[in-house]
Amino acid sequence: MPLFVKAGSIIPMGPFIQYSTEKTDPLEIRIYPGANGEFTIYEDENDNYNYEKGVYSLILFKWIDGQKILTIDDRKGEFPGMLKKRTFNIVIVGEKCGKGVEMPSSFLKTVQYTGKKTLVHF
Numbered sequence: 001m002p003l004f005v006k007a008g009s010i011i012p013m014g015p016f017i018q019y020s021t022e023k024t025d026p027l028e029i030r031i032y033p034g035a036n037g038e039f040t041i042y043e044d045e046n047d048n049y050n051y052e053k054g055v056y057s058l059i060l061f062k063w064i065d066g067q068k069i070l071t072i073d074d075r076k077g078e079f080p081g082m083l084k085k086r087t088f089n090i091v092i093v094g095e096k097c098g099k100g101v102e103m104p105s106s107f108l109k110t111v112q113y114t115g116k117k118t119l120v121h122f
Helices: none
Strands: 010-013 027-031 037-043 057-064 069-072 086-092 109-113 118-121
Touching: 010 037, 109 118
Parallel strands: 027 086
Antiparallel strands: 010 027, 037 057, 057 069, 069 118, 086 109
């Protein structure tokens, strides 16, 4: 079944997991070019209500289409057991890459993220 995705969308994709608290790293970040866009990754402990007390983290991704720049902002917040370092494999979706649910064998860029703002130029 075809899936239509709006230009400017940023969609994180991870490996298939067996249970909800399984750590997923690396994450594939698919960017659908053609417009500016943004997306926030929200993570928490997954097994309690501490998020109601602000125990979670947010990572904002911003895509500036005209300049072909992806900004990964500073991480906001933290929680026990969170991954301090993340690997983001970046794919700009086109005719030859980023189709389907399977992880590609190669990526346009790989970012080793440590929670600090990062600019990725394409």
